[in-house]
Amino acid sequence: MRIVLAPMEGVVDHLMRDMLTRIGGFDLCITEFVRVVDQLLPSRVFTRICPELKQGGVTPAGIPVRVQLLGQEPQWLAENAVRAVQLGSPGVDLNFGCPAKAVNKSRGGAVLLKETETLYQIIKAVRDAVPAQFPVTAKIRLGFDDTSLTLDNARAIYEAGASELTVHARTKSDGYRPPAYWPWIKKIRQTIPINVVANGEIWTPQDAALCLEQSGSTDLMLGRGALASPGLARDIKQQFASGSHQKMPWPQVLELLLQYSDYEIAGDKGLYYSNRIKQWFSYLKLQYTEAEVLFQQLRVQQKAADLVATLRGALEHTSNISEH
Known part of the structure; x- marks a missing residue:
């Protein structure tokens, strides 16, 4: 079983990838998308989104990081894909799943699921341009408004030469909105012979087991679930290997949050720290009741120093409780 860390714009940056891959369980990360319009982008655009390119295309824990591209022009996507692998990306992923309005309005992401021929042309151009040893993968949703083109789109992606498909x-x-329709992934798997990675609504090892059963997939991609429960990838693998797992205890999550705070403040000069930590809490509170209580304090704070002090106070409080 392979577990892939999903791209999540504005949340899963290189610092978060570093944190989550250190915990264990992940085999591959996909970056936030590089938006391609009508030019070959400078190297700095790639290294800003994927600083791991400067370290051999892997996180500090040694997990490969694949650059994801988003756009609608086959030739420009192909040229930028070549640049990504030249810079050290171990393959290229193409985003046909992003639901963001701004992206879809400019013919990027999920809106292309209405254009089966465009999907084919993009994948074919990228596959033809990128050296054969590098995987060219794609991520899709089941469709835009409905599932009428799901199998046609999957077929086009396979026939154009994609190495693997991830399906949200x-x-x-x-x-x-729940649920995720995992049985649809089984239909896709029966239609095309390449590997299909299952994604969507996997919050616990139990969800993972049900997803694998209903989809027939052997591989998973985790997004929001890994933010809600930072040890989820490791837990899923432990559950499958031994029949049991130990969810990361809350004090350990607090230590992780403090470590992340240090990274974020030092790494990006704290520019986005306040928003990012609050965003992470919006997921953590789905799996930890303690996060809900702490979030009430954090949400009104703006300064990094105040947020860090609150987290430290919470950790000291939990340590005192466990000592008594």
Whole structure:
């Protein structure tokens, strides 16, 4: 079983990839997308989104990081894909799943699921341009408004030469509303012979087991679930290997949050720290009741120093409780 860390714009940056891959369980990361319009982008655009390119295309824990591109012009995507692998990306991923309105309005992401021929042309151009030893992969949703083109799109992606397909088992219109329709992935797997990675609504090892059973997949991609429970990838693998797992205890999560705070403040000069930590809490509170309580304090704070002090106070408080 392979577990892939999903790209999540504005949340899963290189610092978060570093944190989550150190915990264990992940085999591959996909970056936030590089937006390609009508030019070959300078190297700095790639290294800003994927600083790991300067370290051999892997996180400090040694997990490969694949650059993801988003756009609608086959030739420009092909040229930028070549640049990505020349800079050290171990392959290229193409985003046909992003549901963001701004992206879709400019013919990027999930809106291309209405254009089967465009999907084919993009994958073919990228596959033809990128040396054969590098995988060219794609991520899709089941469709834009409905599933009428799901199998046609999957076929086009396979026939154009994609090495692997990841499927978020919802349409763009479904957004992130439960459920994810994992049995659809099985239909796709029966239609095309390449590997299909299952994605969507995997929050626990139990969800992972059900997803694998209903989709027939052997590989998973985790996004929001890994933010809600930072040890989820490791837990899933432990559950499958031994029949049991130990969810990361809350004090350990607090230590992780403090470590992340140090990274974020030093790494990006703290520019986005306040927003990012609050965003992470919006996921953590789905799996940890303690996060909900702490979030009430953090949400009104703006200064990095105040946020860090609150986290430190919470960790000291939990340590004192466990000592008594």
